[in-house]
Amino acid sequence: MADSQNWRALLGFIRDYVPRETLEHSCSSIVPGYEVSTERKQTQHRLSALEIKEIIRQFREGKTTLALADASGCSRTTISRHLQNAGLSAREKRFDEAQLREMERLYETGLSLDKVGERFGTTGTTATKYLRACGVQIRDRHDWLR
Numbered sequence: 001m002a003d004s005q006n007w008r009a010l011l012g013f014i015r016d017y018v019p020r021e022t023l024e025h026s027c028s029s030i031v032p033g034y035e036v037s038t039e040r041k042q043t044q045h046r047l048s049a050l051e052i053k054e055i056i057r058q059f060r061e062g063k064t065t066l067a068l069a070d071a072s073g074c075s076r077t078t079i080s081r082h083l084q085n086a087g088l089s090a091r092e093k094r095f096d097e098a099q100l101r102e103m104e105r106l107y108e109t110g111l112s113l114d115k116v117g118e119r120f121g122t123t124g125t126t127a128t129k130y131l132r133a134c135g136v137q138i139r140d141r142h143d144w145l146r
Contacts, residue, residue, distance in 0.1 A: 047072065052082050114127075
């Protein structure tokens with residue numbers, strides 16, 4: 001999978017910086033019938049003022065930046081930037097005591113940090129941060145069960 005992403009990035013670079021005529025001649029001589037695509041795969045989605053207001057409202061109601069990003073088709077950092085521009089910051093304490101104990105219990109049963117985070121609508125990195133703050137010893141990667 002990583003190799004295909006590297007190739008895709010390289011082909012995108014070549015498409016952007018090598019003249020089309022050179023590409024068509026070079027590629028078609030190597031691969032008969034090859035056509036150079038100039039189509040971009042990713043498009044930027046600019047949020048409207050109304051969409052930003054809705055994101056702010058949902059954040060205030062407790063939705064996570066990750067959930068808001070998935071729903072709006074933007075990255076988590078884009079959502080965070082709009083929230084920061086509105087004077088809001090990431091929640092310092094996202095989980096209550098009962099949720100933290102459940103996180104700890106799930107992790108100690110052998111669930112990976114990613115799976116624990118997923119169950120609570122967050123990432124494995126965030127789950128790690130909260131578990132460490134609770135004094136939980138994080139397993140070495142080689143000790144993961146699932």
